Amino acid sequence: MSxxxxxxxxxxxxxxxxxLKGGGxxxxxxxxxxxxxxxxxxxxxxELAGIHHDVLADCLAGARGAELExxxxxxxxxxxxxxxxxxxxxxxxxxxxxxxxxxxxxxxQLRGLAxxxxxxxxxxxxxEMLALLGERAxxxxxxxxxxxxxxxxxxxxxxxxxxxGGRLIAPLIDRAGKALGSIExxxxxxxxxxxxxxxxxxxxxxxxxxxxxxxxxxxxxxGIAVELQSALLPKALPKVPGVAADVLYRAxxxxxxxxxxYELVPLRDGRVGMAIGDVVGRGIEAxxxxxxxxxxxxxxxxxxxxxxxxxxxxxxxxxxxDRDQMSTCVYAVLExxxxxxxxxxxxxxxxxxxxxDGRAAFLKGKPGLxxxxxxxxxxxxxxxxxAPGSTLLLYTDxxxxxxxxxxxxxxxxxxxVCAGAPDEPLGxxxxxxxEALVQEAxxxxxxxxxxxxLPRVGGPLELELxxxxxxxxxxxxxxxxxxxxxxxxxxxxxxVVLATCEAAANAIEHAYGPxxxxxxxxxxxxxxxVTVEVRDRGAWRDQRDPRRGRGxxxxxxxxxxxxxxSNGGGTNVLLRRRLREGQGIGRAGADRD
Amino acid sequence: MDELARIEIDxxxxxxxARISGEIDISNVGAIKRRLTDAVTSSAPGLVVxxxxxxxxxxxGVYLLFELARALEGRQQRMCVVAPxxxxxxxxxxxxxxxxxVPVTNTVEExxxxxxxxxxxxxx
Numbered sequence: 001m002s003x004x005x006x007x008x009x010x011x012x013x014x015x016x017x018x019x020l021k022g023g024g025x026x027x028x029x030x031x032x033x034x035x036x037x038x039x040x041x042x043x044x045x046x047e048l049a050g051i052h053h054d055v056l057a058d059c060l061a062g063a064r065g066a067e068l069e070x071x072x073x074x075x076x077x078x079x080x081x082x083x084x085x086x087x088x089x090x091x092x093x094x095x096x097x098x099x100x101x102x103x104x105x106x107x108x109q110l111r112g113l114a115x116x117x118x119x120x121x122x123x124x125x126x127x128e129m130l131a132l133l134g135e136r137a138x139x140x141x142x143x144x145x146x147x148x149x150x151x152x153x154x155x156x157x158x159x160x161x162x163x164x165g166g167r168l169i170a171p172l173i174d175r176a177g178k179a180l181g182s183i184e185x186x187x188x189x190x191x192x193x194x195x196x197x198x199x200x201x202x203x204x205x206x207x208x209x210x211x212x213x214x215x216x217x218x219x220x221x222x223g224i225a226v227e228l229q230s231a232l233l234p235k236a237l238p239k240v241p242g243v244a245a246d247v248l249y250r251a252x253x254x255x256x257x258x259x260x261x262y263e264l265v266p267l268r269d270g271r272v273g274m275a276i277g278d279v280v281g282r283g284i285e286a287x288x289x290x291x292x293x294x295x296x297x298x299x300x301x302x303x304x305x306x307x308x309x310x311x312x313x314x315x316x317x318x319x320x321x322d323r324d325q326m327s328t329c330v331y332a333v334l335e336x337x338x339x340x341x342x343x344x345x346x347x348x349x350x351x352x353x354x355x356x357d358g359r360a361a362f363l364k365g366k367p368g369l370x371x372x373x374x375x376x377x378x379x380x381x382x383x384x385x386x387a388p389g390s391t392l393l394l395y396t397d398x399x400x401x402x403x404x405x406x407x408x409x410x411x412x413x414x415x416x417v418c419a420g421a422p423d424e425p426l427g428x429x430x431x432x433x434x435e436a437l438v439q440e441a442x443x444x445x446x447x448x449x450x451x452x453x454l455p456r457v458g459g460p461l462e463l464e465l466x467x468x469x470x471x472x473x474x475x476x477x478x479x480x481x482x483x484x485x486x487x488x489x490x491x492x493x494x495x496v497v498l499a500t501c502e503a504a505a506n507a508i509e510h511a512y513g514p515x516x517x518x519x520x521x522x523x524x525x526x527x528x529x530v531t532v533e534v535r536d537r538g539a540w541r542d543q544r545d546p547r548r549g550r551g552x553x554x555x556x557x558x559x560x561x562x563x564x565x566s567n568g569g570g571t572n573v574l575l576r577r578r579l580r581e582g583q584g585i586g587r588a589g590a591d592r593d
Numbered sequence: 594m595d596e597l598a599r600i601e602i603d604x605x606x607x608x609x610x611a612r613i614s615g616e617i618d619i620s621n622v623g624a625i626k627r628r629l630t631d632a633v634t635s636s637a638p639g640l641v642v643x644x645x646x647x648x649x650x651x652x653x654g655v656y657l658l659f660e661l662a663r664a665l666e667g668r669q670q671r672m673c674v675v676a677p678x679x680x681x682x683x684x685x686x687x688x689x690x691x692x693x694x695v696p697v698t699n700t701v702e703e704x705x706x707x708x709x710x711x712x713x714x715x716x717x
Contacts (some may be wrong), residue, residue, distance in 0.1 A: 469620030473597055476616070476649065494681055501651055505619050551652045557688040 005051075008034075008041060013055045019078050020059060020071065020279065031078045035085030046199050048086060049110045052079045053117075053203045057210050060121065061175060064218060072121035076114040078347040083107060083114075095168040108400040109200050112140035116204060120211040133208045137185055140204070141197045143168070144187035151181050161198050170205035170367035174213045183208070225257040225284045232291035237264045240272045241487055242336025246426035248434055248448045252282075252398070258445035259286030259327070260396045261294045265301045267523060272336065272517075273301040273310075276394035276449050277329030278348065289325050293318070293371075297331065307331045307344035308381035315346065315379075318372040327371045330394055339453050344379040346371050349397055349411065352418060356389035360418040362411065388455040389422060391429070399437055413437055426450040429504040454485060460524045467508045467536065472501055479523060479532075486525040489580055495558040496523075496577055500532045502551040503573040529578045537570035597621050598647070601660050608638045608708040610701060614646035617654035617682075626657050630645070639671035639708035643701055650682035655689050662695045673697070673704040 011367065012034055019027030038048045040212040064073050087107050099100040116136040122130040134146035150172075159179060162169040166187065172180040183205055185193070229251070237245050245264055259279025267273055275297050279286045296317045300310045310331050318327060324347065330351055332343035343351065343363060347370030368379040385450055400410030417436045430448045438446055461482040465471040477495055483493040500521065507519040519536040555562045561576035598615035605701040617625060633640045644650060644657060664670040674691075677699040686692055698704045705713050 467619065472618045472620060473616065494684075498649075498651065498685065501618065505651060505653060509619060554652050554685060554688055 005043065005047065008037065008043065008050045009054070011037075012051050013058070016052075016055050016059070016075070018567055019066070020074055028081050029077070031081035032085045035082035035087075036089060038082065039086050039089030045086065045106050046196065048082065048201070049079075049113065049203060051083070053113075053206060056117065057206060060207075060210050060214065063214070066212060068121050069118075072118045076118045079114050079455065080111065083110060085551065106196050106200075108261070109140050109196070113200060113204055113207075116140065117207045118210055118434045121214075123211070123215070126212055126215050126219065129208065129212055132203070133183060137183055137201060137204055140188045141168070141185060141193070143193075144189060145185070147174075147184045147186075149181050149184075163193050163195075163198050166192070168197060168201055170198070172200040172205050172209045172212065174209055177589055178411040180209055180212060225287050226251060228284060229257045229287040231289065232287060232294060234263065235259060235295075238266055240264070240266045240336070241270070241419050242454055243272055243334065244426055244452045244454055244485075245274075246430055246450050247431035248427075248446075250434060250438070250446045252445045257287055258282050258398070258400065259290040260445040260447040261290040262394070262447050262449045263294055263297055263301070264451070267301065267304060267333070269304075270336065271333050272451070273330055273331065273333050274347070274392070274394065274449060274451055275301070275331045276396060276447060277327060278396045278447075279325055279327040281325055285325070289321075289323065289327070292321065293327060293329070297329070301331070302334075306381060307333055307342050308379040311344035311346050311379040312371060312377065315369070315371045315373075315377055316375060319375045320360055323547065325372065328397075329371060332392065332394075334386070334392070334451065334453070336453055339388065339390065341386050341392065343382045343384075345382070346379065348396065349374075349400060350408070351592050352393040352395075352414060353384075353386065354391040354393065354418050354422060356387055356461075358420045358422045358423045360415045361363065362415070386453045388453050389428065391422075391450055391452040393418065393429075393433075394449040394451075396445065396447045398446035399434065399448065401444065410437070426452060431495065454487065460522060465504075465521065466516050467519050469505075469508055471508070472504060475504055475521060476501060479521070482523060483530070486530070488525070488530065492530075492579065493578065496530055496532060496575070499555045499558040499562075499575050499577075500534060502554050503532075503534040506551055506573070507534055507571065529576060531577075532575045534573045534575070535570060598625060600625065602632045603633075604637075605705070606704050607634050609639055610641045610643060610705070612643040612646060614648075617647060618649065618651050619653045622653045622657050625654075626661065629661055633665065633670065635668060637670065638687065639673070640665060641673050641675060641701060641704040641708055643675040643704070644682050645675055645680045646676050647680065647681045648670035650685050650688065654682075655691055657683055659691065659694065667692075671708045673707045675699070675701050675704045691692070 015027070015034060028426055052075070059071050059075070060068065063564065067549050087104065116132070119132050119136065120129055120242040123132055130148045130150070134148045138146045159171050159173060161171065167180055168185045171182050174180050175592065183201065185201065188197070233249065237247055243315060249260070259281060261277050261279070263275045265273040277290070277293055277297070279289045293314070296314060297310065300313045305313070311329070314329065314331070328347040330343060330345045330348045331440065332341055332351065334341050344515065345365070345367035347367050352360055354360045363382055363384065365380060365382045369377055400414050401407060402410055414437060417433050418429075424432070430450055434448060459564070461477065461479065463478060465475060479497050479500055480493065483496060488496070504519065504521065517537070519534065521532065523530065523532045523535050552562070555575060559575045559577050562573040565572040595620050598613055598617055598621055601612045601652045603610040603612075609681055611629055613625065629640065629642065630639045635680060641663070642661070658674060674686070676697050686697060691697070698707060
């Protein structure tokens with residue numbers, strides 16, 4: 001029985017394609033058959049491998065992302081199977097022959113080649129591919145050195161392999177026949193580079209060329225989508241009196257960008273509108289759709305409509321676009337002074353509320369229809385009250401969805417992770433939640449928007465600190481955090497911190513001799529002003545110390561009122577600073593306008 | 594030194610440039626003074642202290658800068674502080690009138706100009 005090369009190639013291609021479609025065991029059987037056919041047809045290993053790589057390159061062209069890796073993996077498996085039959089047959093035919101020995105060595109090389117194909121197509125970047133290519137080529141062929149060089153577009157390079165003077169060069173050529181670059185090996189460990197080495201390197205270079213071209217195309221497309229997406233998302237969250245907010249956005253590692261979006265809109269009457277949404281689908285289409293939706297939401301929100309009304313308008317808006325893209329979102333409006341929250345949900349996972357006592361519970365109520373499903377639909381509206389210190393967490397499904405697992409399991413995990421940490425700074429909370437729920441390279445995009453209702457009037461801050469210079473840094477941090485919570489302007493906060501630390505430095509430097517001394521700091525925010533009291537139990541001694549005088553000058557310049565009282569029991573410094581109009585202390589922003 | 598502040602020192606032929614990033618208070622002011630004093634050799638035209646990356650500076654830090662300038666003056670060397678208006682620490686320099694005693698500039702380039710240009714003429 002004899003088969004010619006062309007019909008064998010056609011048979012191989014058909015069998016591999018059917019294996020790719022999910023041939024499973026039968027698919028592998030045909031690989032086994034093909035290996036046997038190749039051996040009886042007295043094809044060389046080189047010919048078998050050449051056919052395999054031609055077929056594989058065809059199948060890889062045009063594949064993207066996860067598909068790419070799947071094809072490469074299947075290729076390896078299929079080739080290994082036909083190779084092992086081929087090898088077994090070869091051994092049976094003439095183990096003693098020198099050619100067989102050589103071919104067996106060659107078979108090992110081809111295995112390396114198959115492995116390399118998989119590795120190349122799993123690489124995440126072109127640079128990683130180039131490094132892999134050099135490394136694998138050295139290992140397979142047994143060379144000491146490799147160099148991979150890429151050419152600038154249009155520059156010409158040798159298109160045929162070169163084997164001379166201890167060097168072996170194979171070109172990297174794209175599908176259109178343009179030179180991408182070349183790989184060069186030098187210093188073979190045993191003997192000179194052979195014809196087999198050359199053919200192996202050429203095959204490796206072919207595979208690498210396909211992989212590089214695919215990756216470049218993909219990176220280019222992804223680059224556009226990522227840029228578009230980041231241009232379409234808010235640069236920074238606006239500051240809203242009475243609430244703290246933070247957001248975390250993580251693009252999916254493997255695939256295209258998704259259409260996750262979020263928005264925080266300060267409304268005219270001191271309320272704040274917040275939204276999160278997800279466009280089903282990926283890539284440039286989804287990113288641009290996300291931009292439309294964000295802008296539409298912003299416009300409807302600024303008109304001041306209720307969440308149900310805004311959701312209804314959004315649904316109409318999506319229908320009017322006539323794009324076949326479904327999308328979900330949640331829109332909520334919060335009144336920071338009372339904590340009243342109204343929300344409407346268009347097919348989105350439920351927002352989570354973290355209360356000050358450490359509990360975490362989802363907003364109850366069935367979600368309405370996703371956007372784009374029905375034109376005329378009345379969204380249900382949910383009303384609840386968030387106590388001061390409570391946090392509303394909005395997120396997209398990438399956070400809670402895991403393949404092969406019901407959504408409820410993800411929601412439960414989210415609830416568990418969020419419970420028990422009511423005071424955690426929002427940025428940290430988002431990071432921690434993401435880390436706990438999503439593996440290193442999330443498949444889908446994830447967006448998290450956390451909004452906390454701040455206590456309306458900051459409770460006093462009371463600290464007792466050791467009277468040593470090292471305590472000042474901690475005092476600055478704690479006072480800074482407390483001041484931020486009161487909603488005070490950043491520059492004013494800096495002044496208060498500086499004046500307080502000047503007083504504290506005096507307490508530390510001038511008030512004490514012996515160790516184990518402490519001083520106290522009490523800060524209050526009320527009635528449009530911040531007062532800070534720094535108390536120690538010693539007396540400021542050397543009035544002529546120039547540093548002390550300077551500290552007092554600074555305090556007086558920064559504060560509206562500075563009082564120093566010294567008696568036998570200790571020294572008290574009272575600092576007072578009135579706040580600018582419209583700052584967050586007292587009624588948080590709601591009384592403005 | 595310590596974790597609060599970091600100092601990078603650049604020895605150029607036109608003067609020594611010391612960049613201080615982080616925070617300066619009574620806990621590290623002594624160590625910073627020693628670092629800066631050691632950095633200025635007697636042959637250097639002068640010292641530029643760049644505090645544009647200093648996020649916190651209290652009156653002890655201002656006093657340190659003042660003492661340094663005075664010590665250098667005694668050695669016929671000039672000092673200039675780089676503190677652009679956007680730096681939080683600039684406020685305390687202005688409050689204490691430091692800028693009337695020691696030149697304060699917005700950029701390192703200007704400061705180097707000043708240290709070099711105003712360098713005293715070679716002794717007769």
